[in-house]
Amino acid sequence: MSRKNILYAQSGGVTPVINASAAGVIEAARARPDQIGQVLAGHNGILGVLREELIDTAQLTSADLHALAQTPGGLFGSCRYKLKGLDENRREYERLIEVFRAHDIGVFLYNGGNDSADTALKVSQMAKLMGVPVQCIAVPKTIDNDLEGTDNSPGFGSVAKYVAVSILEASLDVQSMASTSTKVFILEVMGRHAGWIAAAGGLVKRRDGDPPHLILFPEVAFDEQRFLAAVRQAVETYGYCSIVVSEGVRNADGKFLSDSGSTDAFGHAQLGGVAPVIAGLVKDRLGYKHHWAVSDYLQRSARHLASQTDLEHALAVGRTAVELALDGHSGILAGIERESDQPYRWRVRPVPLDQVANHEKKMPDDFITEDGFGITEACRRYLVPLIRGEAYPDYGTDGLPDYLRCGLELVPPQLAEFDVEQGDALPR
């Protein structure tokens, strides 16, 4: 039996643990030298594959791999680039297959979210059509946790932990200041379409009066009067009000609050930032002194506070994807299946990609409390295992994490250049 080469690529927004999945792939492959040859990685994701800009991961030492599993961001580079449909741009798919052929790729592992699952599915179909034996496997990743076919998406658990710890810490701060100063604190978190990340803040609330006092979900239309009444009640009852707001919160007309037409001093439209909008409202209508934070990329790169569970998931989906390939699987997602909540038990198993692609996993209705401002026990049961355990990176004597920061060389190309814009090969 001839050895398979693997091509691995990272896709879409990165996470604190996507590199751990990469390390899982590479380690599993190195453990099977009889069955697996090279592990190549696309430079900047699928764009690097189209452009035949490939990185031979053999240049990473064992120490590098150890550091890789601890490093946030995407070491090989990622991209936001969705392949068009097979009919619209068949040439792109053909090009992928040509690159696979040129580098003798037997396994394509695509590490991403919904779009990547869709791409992996189409590539697997195209390969079959062209009679090229490439196994395509999607490796789950997305902090948004909206991917079907997997109990949760690696990356989400660590972001959830960051958000929960951050709102706990900031709430303790506000509580100590509230007698003479800040009474309302607002933390903006990611999640444009679903409230999974905002929901994680709710884990801090153990009993009545605990923060956060309000969570604003994308799933619940923002009602200014109800919101202001709830803020006032929290301040009058507990002395302060701690709020987690999802960037995706919309008003009753379905318009993002963050797109509500702010302009800055230069007269530019001010993009992003629902927290300052909410803060302005609180100040104007209630007169409370407030502070607000927008964690933005900090939340999705905070490897220093990764969840141990999440890290284990990320490593496992990478490793298992390799094993599933060796078992002959293709057109599947290496999905996480939850076997029990308590004790938390899970395994990775193959899920057909046509059950995954183009679906979006929403928060179940029974995860949000009736008043629309908190999470239910069912939500808590789901979330708690995902933030459990602390997976700290190693630190140097300079007080900073020993993250892998290295330049990587590309493999010499075999094919003509490819212009991604034009969808055609260029003379080299």
Added chain:
Amino acid sequence: MSRKNILYAQSGGVTPVINASAAGVIEAARARPDQIGQVLAGHNGILGVLREELIDTAQLTSADLHALAQTPGGLFGSCRYKLKGLDENRREYERLIEVFRAHDIGVFLYNGGNDSADTALKVSQMAKLMGVPVQCIAVPKTIDNDLEGTDNSPGFGSVAKYVAVSILEASLDVQSMASTSTKVFILEVMGRHAGWIAAAGGLVKRRDGDPPHLILFPEVAFDEQRFLAAVRQAVETYGYCSIVVSEGVRNADGKFLSDSGSTDAFGHAQLGGVAPVIAGLVKDRLGYKHHWAVSDYLQRSARHLASQTDLEHALAVGRTAVELALDGHSGILAGIERESDQPYRWRVRPVPLDQVANHEKKMPDDFITEDGFGITEACRRYLVPLIRGEAYPDYGTDGLPDYLRCGLELVPPQLAEFDVEQGDALPR
């Protein structure tokens, strides 16, 4: 010799480690049961002293003290309340002394920044004037690091570590996305008058091309053209640009950029947030896709990422303040003295408060590079020891830190009520 009672109070903005100083005070006092009686704490700082709202710390168990040293915020409550001058409001000082007398207080420990050092000095003068034997000692604390008489202020080291780790992590994220998406990332940090916190971001830069590519200091007037040229150069050379901006950045007229008249959709003045102002500028003039984060309270409550050095400082100033009191000191700050950079050696020693109060420690000129966008080797030598070591809190099985969250009972009052607004005693 009769036993002394201690009155401890927290002042101003809290830090990730101010509670560690409190724990240091209480532990040191408990170790001297022959010399020290009660340790009382002001509820919400000096206001609680004026109002005779005092907490007997005897209600904290040893386990509570262990947790206290790991808990951000100020457990006893803090306040922003500056006592007026002795001539302007002598009645307030007299009231403090009355409360000291009523509770047999021999030692007043005030844990704060510049204003608190000033208050401690005035109270010690007033006590002498009134013939009341109260020793007044200031315990240093401020994330702004602008306190004189101490090499650094406990709280600053942990905030510095948070800022450095955060910009490192977010930069790795942006770097992986830059080929098709975000090219400029902006992190706003605290420091209204001095760039100490922003400077900490510079620790991440080891060599040319490393992030952050630009730091915007309050000490350097913002020059739009120079800034935009530098952003463009970074993006063209390294593919992305990572920026740390201090909330205190001003234009050439001395006006805060963050106060530059933004309004939101509700027509409110939008307060705070220099990051979105900078982001709008980058987008409008250069057209780069950007992201921005405002860490706000997250940075100063991030006990989950505390610096071990900073924690040791915080504990030591608390403990040593008690010892200095037992040695008969008064009118002093328990200041940190740096004995050497490498290996980092330090001790706590008494500094007369009249050398401390009403001074503000600025960043030395030779800590900022000539182009105004980075830190020098001298700055790095100063900062590195302060972020060294990781002092993690304990975590529970729910994946969250075991921070102390408890209600505390007040000691029964002995005196008539005091109306802080009126500066006079009320009938109870």
